[in-house]
Amino acid sequence: MQTKNTTSFAILGALASRASSGYDLKKFLEQQIGHFWKISYGQVYPLLKVLAQANLASVKEQTQKGRPPRYLYKITPAGKSELRNWLHSPLDPESPNLDREVMLRLFFGRFSEANMRTRQVEQLKAWAQGRADQHAAAGKALKQQHESNPDLPFWLITASSGTAAAIALADWCDQTLTALKGLK
Amino acid sequence: MQTKNTTSFAILGALASRASSGYDLKKFLEQQIGHFWKISYGQVYPLLKVLAQANLASVKEQTQKGRPPRYLYKITPAGKSELRNWLHSPLDPESPNLDREVMLRLFFGRFSEANMRTRQVEQLKAWAQGRADQHAAAGKALKQQHESNPDLPFWLITASSGTAAAIALADWCDQTLTALKGLK
DNA sequence: AATCACATATATCATATTGATATATTCATC
């Protein structure tokens, strides 16, 4: 629940495009990036408070007739700066979730430099290809080491899912690189 | 940390093929299914104890010269029965992780019926196609609702990753169905 | 007019998970 938490950047990024309440944020992020980034109320509300306390976001209470108050959060200049720093920070190729990290950054691509975005997608592509190779090698090793193991065919099937996913990711990187070129 | 925990079935499944210590299990599962199923010592050791207490696994302490004792876990008949029950239990199409669930079941495919395996992969394929359609529809909706929003191109890119992943999953299901036919 | 389901809105909490670390020994390598 610190400021460096990646989910807090997801929130900061969303606030950069539109002031929101916690409820808004959760709904928006769930809908747009829910397929690769999970978000829950248990994260959103505490993180918004942390963000506000660190002066990366400002709060305004909107009293409504009858209803409970709505807290509208806006990103501050310091928050925008923090967001940009994160978007331009180097990727960690050791991260087991580099794909999700790059996708999250791309979602907020409006706030990053075009050449940085491209470089990060290229890095992700290399990472994906490396993974595909690793999974292919693991499959070969399985065949040799468990030649007569009755589990082998099933283990090969799940190994193939890793290869397939990695190749699909590399392909998506290619498409994305083309799409990004069209934006420059 | 209950018996119904899916990770406990992953452990049970691994034990079905070979008696193991917690250390063995973690290393094995991490290597073989780590790309879609995370496992940590914080899960393995407590779950093994739960499994043993529920009589789904038996423990034998192997004292070693100098070294700390090694606890060797074996699956019991009740454990095998529990594993099979899980492997043949109906899939929840609402699950956000149906892909990982089916892959885990397939990894332990040696212990399930061929026609059940096939049916579950077919269900996963239908689920993946549904997801692909949903993401495609979401992309179209984005284009209409945020026509002049400067975020649009980036939001479309991340939406496309959902479609791409879902299509790749459906393709993998097809390959897997073919592979499974070869086993019958 | 009543009822039902759903959307709005914030907040909390028990439970589960993560990721790192402590401990202690053997083995291979430099």
Added chain:
DNA sequence: GATGAATATATCAATATGATATATGTGATT
């Protein structure tokens, strides 16, 4: 003989999850 990796279990603070409580408005159905 020193360094690092592998073996092996265990724990724990920090986080995240998923469900639920609370309270009201809105729109649809009966």
